[in-house]
Amino acid sequence: MSAYTDLMRTPGVARIIAAQLLARFPNGMLSLALLTHIERVHHTYGAAGLVLAxxxxxxxxxxxLTSRLMGRVGMRIVLAITTLVCSAGIVLVALVVMPIPVTIAVAAVAGLATPPVVPAVRTIYPKLVNSRLLAPLYSLDASAQELIWIAGPVVITFVATQISTTIGLLFCAAIMLGGGAWFILLPELGRVRIPPSKRRIGATLKRPTVLLATMVGFLLVGACAAIEAGTVANFAGHGPEAGIVLGIWSLASLVGGFAFGSRPIGPWALGTRMLVVFAGIALASIWVSNVWWLTAMLVVSGLGIAPALAVTSTIVSTSVKFSDTAEAFGWVGTGQLIGAALGSAIAGFLIDQHGPTGAFWVAGAFALVGALVPLLGRRWHPDLRGREISPMPDTEPVPTQPS
Known part of the structure; x- marks a missing residue:
């Protein structure tokens, strides 16, 4: 735990973690807010899944795209514009009842304008701490973000079920605006400038490690999105139970992140953590209707989530040049979001056909493949035991004068 103590003593670390967590807090609420709001308006989880998709x-x-743009025009400009547009889209969905195709289009525009907080902050981290503290910082970040998934589902489920789904969406927009403003105004954003990448967009995906992290993120978040949908459907109309179960699940992930965050990262690290996630989901699917069994098995799966996310961040950071870091994390985020889209959409249709258990079948399939990919592709997984953990330096030709 000494590494975490050193991190908290490093100037700027606690402040930037707190600000980016608040800016990202709507991530823990928006899926459930949209799911409950669209289902209430249109009376089908399939339609809600399409809007989420x-x-x-x-x-x-x-x-x-937005991650790469930050290297061209600056982090603050990109973050400010996207925050305003995204929150406006959320408000429109909340206040105007539209046909499903139009709602999907508005949701897609809001998605296009999602503030790139994660690529920004994970690009800043290597400039805040030395290489010894970078891996614990990524682990702390992955663990701390579980606070989003602990408080977020509980808060939004209570607001949506006990007050109004419209108020729930407006609450998400308000938090996005407030948290985004705090993060944008941080002095650290002014001190760190992302160099414009000289490579064509998508070139970072040619690095096997970035591709591996993107694939695993896609499968892990797809599993998590399916579990969210299945848990909400399982307790629909019965109060805040869904939010409480999801909050406990995220708390388990938080505990796992702190417990395993400082362990050395070897070539089997990602695969073994994903096996833990799969085992818990597979066991949970046996008896979804029992809240105690479901919660206990989700705790098992949760112990592997934050550690797996921390490993993906660390191996990406050590595999690309600093100027490519934001784009690399942008692709990892893209993989995760595509996973969320497919996980939510497939789970929504299976819930309509087979009930909540269908969503857990989807989650189990995603998690199983998510464990097999890093195990079979372990040669792409760097062995960071005993190595310095930091982005590769950008190099430039040095002009010389003839003698």
Whole structure:
């Protein structure tokens, strides 16, 4: 735990973690808010899944584009414009009842304008701490973000079921605006400038490690999105139970992140963590209707989530040049968002046909493949035991004068 103590003593670290968590807090609420609102308005989880898919596909397309744009025009400008547009889209869905195709289009535009907070902050991290503290910082970030998934589902489920789904969406927009403003005004954003990448967009995906992290993120978040949809459907109309179960699940992930965050990262690290996630989901699907069994098995799966996300961040950071870091994390985010889109959409249709258990079948399939990919592709997984953990330096030709 000494590494975490050193991190908290490093100037700027606690402040930037807190600000980016608040800016990203709507991520823990928006899916459930949209799911409950669209289902209430149109009375079908299939339609709700399509709206979520539209938003996630928009986010997926925007991920590498807005991340790369930050190196061209600056982080603050990109973050400010996207925050305003995205929150406006959420407000429109909340206040105007539209046909499903139009709602999907508005959700997709909001998704396209999702503020690239994660690529921004994970690009800043290597400039805040030395290489010894970078891996614990990524682990702390992955663990701390679980606070989003602990408080977010509980808060939004209570607001949506006990007050109004419209108020729930407006609450998401308000938090996005407030948290985004705090993050944008941080002095660290003014001190760090992302160099414009000289490579064509998409070139970072040619690095096997970035591709591996993107694929695993796609499968892991797809599993999580399916679990969210299945849990909400399982307790629909019965109060805040869904939010509480999802909050406990995220708390388990938080515990797992702190417990395993400082462990050395070897070539089997990602695969073994994903096996833990799959085992818990597979066991949970046996008896979804029992809240105690479901919660206990989700705790098992949760112990592997934050550790797996921390490993993906660390191996990406060590595999690309600093100027390509934002785009690389943008692609990883894109993979995760496409996973969320497919996970939500497929789970929504299976819930309509087979009930909540169908969503857990989807989650189990995603998690199983998510474990097999890094195990079979372990030669792409760097062995970071005993190595310095930091982005590769950008190099430039040095002009020389003839003697």
């Amino acid at each position: 539209g938003a996630s596909i928009g986010q997926a397309i925007a991920g590498p």
